[in-house]
Amino acid sequence: MNPRILAATVGRVLRQLRHDRRTVALLVVVPALLLTLLYYMYGDQPATGGQPALFDRVALVMLGVFPFVIMFLVTSIAMLRERTSGTLERLLTTPLGRLDLLFGYGIAFGLAAAVQATVASAVAYWLFDLSTAGSPALVIAIAVLDALLGVALGLLCSAFARTEFQAVQFMPVVVIPQLLLCGLFVARDEMAGWLEAVSNVLPLSYAVSALTEVGAYPEPTTTLWRDLTVVAGAVVAALVLAAATLRRRSG
Amino acid sequence: MDPVVEVTDLVVDRGRRRVLHGISCTVGSGSVTGLLGPSGSGKSTLMRAVVGVQTVRSGQVRVFGQPAGAPQLRRTVGYLTQAPSVYADLTVRENARYFAALYGLPAADADRAVADVGLADAAGQLVADLSGGQRSRASLACALVGRPELVVLDEPTVGQDPVLRAELWARFHALAAAGTTLLVSSHVMDEAGRCDRLLLIRDGRLVADDTPAAVRAAAGTDDLDEAFLRLIRDRQPTEPSRGADR
Numbered sequence: 001m002n003p004r005i006l007a008a009t010v011g012r013v014l015r016q017l018r019h020d021r022r023t024v025a026l027l028v029v030v031p032a033l034l035l036t037l038l039y040y041m042y043g044d045q046p047a048t049g050g051q052p053a054l055f056d057r058v059a060l061v062m063l064g065v066f067p068f069v070i071m072f073l074v075t076s077i078a079m080l081r082e083r084t085s086g087t088l089e090r091l092l093t094t095p096l097g098r099l100d101l102l103f104g105y106g107i108a109f110g111l112a113a114a115v116q117a118t119v120a121s122a123v124a125y126w127l128f129d130l131s132t133a134g135s136p137a138l139v140i141a142i143a144v145l146d147a148l149l150g151v152a153l154g155l156l157c158s159a160f161a162r163t164e165f166q167a168v169q170f171m172p173v174v175v176i177p178q179l180l181l182c183g184l185f186v187a188r189d190e191m192a193g194w195l196e197a198v199s200n201v202l203p204l205s206y207a208v209s210a211l212t213e214v215g216a217y218p219e220p221t222t223t224l225w226r227d228l229t230v231v232a233g234a235v236v237a238a239l240v241l242a243a244a245t246l247r248r249r250s251g
Numbered sequence: 252m253d254p255v256v257e258v259t260d261l262v263v264d265r266g267r268r269r270v271l272h273g274i275s276c277t278v279g280s281g282s283v284t285g286l287l288g289p290s291g292s293g294k295s296t297l298m299r300a301v302v303g304v305q306t307v308r309s310g311q312v313r314v315f316g317q318p319a320g321a322p323q324l325r326r327t328v329g330y331l332t333q334a335p336s337v338y339a340d341l342t343v344r345e346n347a348r349y350f351a352a353l354y355g356l357p358a359a360d361a362d363r364a365v366a367d368v369g370l371a372d373a374a375g376q377l378v379a380d381l382s383g384g385q386r387s388r389a390s391l392a393c394a395l396v397g398r399p400e401l402v403v404l405d406e407p408t409v410g411q412d413p414v415l416r417a418e419l420w421a422r423f424h425a426l427a428a429a430g431t432t433l434l435v436s437s438h439v440m441d442e443a444g445r446c447d448r449l450l451l452i453r454d455g456r457l458v459a460d461d462t463p464a465a466v467r468a469a470a471g472t473d474d475l476d477e478a479f480l481r482l483i484r485d486r487q488p489t490e491p492s493r494g495a496d497r
């Protein structure tokens with residue numbers, strides 16, 4: 001990797017984003033609107049016997065899930081465009097390295113995700129009185145890590161799509177199973193054994209577990225650090241695999 | 252002097268189709284070499300092989316003595332793809348500055364490259380809002396911004412009006428005079444006469460590799476269009492296979 005080329009690529013991706021004001025607006029506003037929806041769905045269900053209120057539990061998980069889903073979609077389309085427009089082919093004839101490109105996307109969309117997560121968390125904590133035992137800053141940091149997971153998987157999946165139609169179809173394939181099995185709908189230790197086993201290898205499960213830990217404990221726990229390590233490891237693994245799919249030569 | 256590009260027995264398959272049937276040719280230093288042939292004859296595939304993004308079946312391509320696509324060549328070879336490959340959601344200036352930054356060059360170099368292709372007035376416009384001809388010039392600016400020693404241009408003048416085309420060709424010759432080597436493809440024969448040397452390609456085979464004057468003389472006509480037709484007709488009986496598409 002070359003820091004100068006990496007920085008230029010981050011700047012380029014952010015500039016593309018800046019010219020697309022509607023996308024920026026959607027990125028910032030949509031999670032907040034969805035949280036509003038959740039608030040009115042669950043808002044009057046009180047806390048019961050040691051369990052946090054349903055809104056607190058669901059909203060906290062969603063603060064991590066929204067950036068994951070949105071960044072997965074945005075990135076897989078952005079990377080597919082790069083492939084279909086010929087810019088990728090040209091970039092690969094320049095001094096740019098494959099990791100410069102992939103980390104460039106990761107950092108640029110990670111920055112966008114940080115803004116998104118900050119706005120969404122601000123809305124959740126101030127407007128809807130979300131309460132967590134742990135620090136909101138930690139929640140935002142986990143949300144950004146989840147966004148990076150979405151970016152990395154999006155970059156990887158775009159290699160297997162030839163058209164934008166195919167790329168969006170990867171969302172139900174890659175994202176929804178992770179969402180169903182992450183422990184939000186059914187606690188993971190109450191699932192059938194094989195489902196729990198599947199859930200154990202899906203990175204989003206650890207992302208959700210990390211957020212739940214922040215919700216329950218004032219200080220970072222060992223489980224939290226384990227979860228974050230797993231998610232970060234999945235991000236790096238997906239980026240390395242994505243680099244392997246970026247072939248300089250094609251048919 | 253060693254040739255800049257040296258292609259030896261290059262065979263390329265795309266899918267099940269053989270696109271290049273064992274091409275051998277060279278491109279000399281500081282010259283404009285025209286790669287001419289009908290649409291689908293294999294021009295783009297040959298150019299992709301020269302810049303090292305094409306999977307090849309057999310044979311070799313060497314550029315400045317290195318295998319095509321070698322990391323050391325990425326600073327020295329500029330490539331213009333046939334379809335304009337610039338970011339539609341960036342301005343012309345932003346595109347050029349990004350590609351300049353990849354070569355470690357300052358913004359001023361990028362702005363000069365934009366002006367050199369006649370887009371100074373449109374520099375602040377989004378590429379998506381440009382006409383087809385302007386878009387391909389924006390793409391050309393990004394190919395030239397790194398001041399490459401070898402420039403591979405796939406149909407750079409498509410969609411340009413005659414005045415601009417003449418300007419672009421003057422620019423190519425100025426680059427060659429300064430020592431740059433250019434490989435330029437076209438399917439328009441009137442551009443062939445502007446090249447120092449011609450590679451005529453058809454159905455993935457080299458039909459002629461000579462100066463425009465020698466091609467005219469060999470075919471016995473002053474009209475390069477007609478010369479190309481005659482050269483093809485002469486070869487037809489010995490070249491029955493016409494399967495190649497690109």
